[in-house]
Amino acid sequence: MCSIIYVLVSKVSPEGKILQIINLGFSPVRLRIDRSDGSIWTTGKIKERDFSKIGDEWPETLDELYELTKMDTETYTRKYDSGGNLVFEITEGGYSIELDQSDGSAWIAGKKNIWHYSAKGQNLGSYAGSSDAQKWIAIIPNK
Numbered sequence: 001m002c003s004i005i006y007v008l009v010s011k012v013s014p015e016g017k018i019l020q021i022i023n024l025g026f027s028p029v030r031l032r033i034d035r036s037d038g039s040i041w042t043t044g045k046i047k048e049r050d051f052s053k054i055g056d057e058w059p060e061t062l063d064e065l066y067e068l069t070k071m072d073t074e075t076y077t078r079k080y081d082s083g084g085n086l087v088f089e090i091t092e093g094g095y096s097i098e099l100d101q102s103d104g105s106a107w108i109a110g111k112k113n114i115w116h117y118s119a120k121g122q123n124l125g126s127y128a129g130s131s132d133a134q135k136w137i138a139i140i141p142n143k
Helices: 062-068
Strands: 002-004 008-012 018-023 027-033 040-050 071-080 086-090 096-100 105-109 114-117 123-127
Touching: 027 096, 040 096, 071 105
Parallel strands: none
Antiparallel strands: 002 040, 008 018, 027 040, 040 071, 071 086, 096 105, 105 114, 114 123
16 A cells, blocks of 8 residues: 555636646646646656555554655656646656746756756756755746
8 A cells, every 4th residue: 555645736717717627646846837838847756655564553653654664755857738638757856947938948956966858858958066955946037
């Protein structure tokens, strides 16, 4: 038995009517909308906890529970079209994502690396060698 957290994204009309609900299938850390086409970029982790090692008696403390049910974590980035359909998935994921509205590319900041991907999912470059700390990205447009 595994425990997985899923996030739902709702598309809401200006009048407040729910037009669509999209099940992302994982829990993103960040979500961004490409204003040019309404596509959704997400980056984050899927966390799964395996409860199969627990029998009829549950551990007495949370520390014991966490030790028995080690969590598998994978990070990745996904792009969905404006209808909520998965367009592609990138194996790199992180804590921050920003879109360059001039070309639709995405900048993704992980714990150790920063990646740059085109609107079609092509790796345009990566940058390593920075600290292990969490990073945030900001795009400053040219005028």
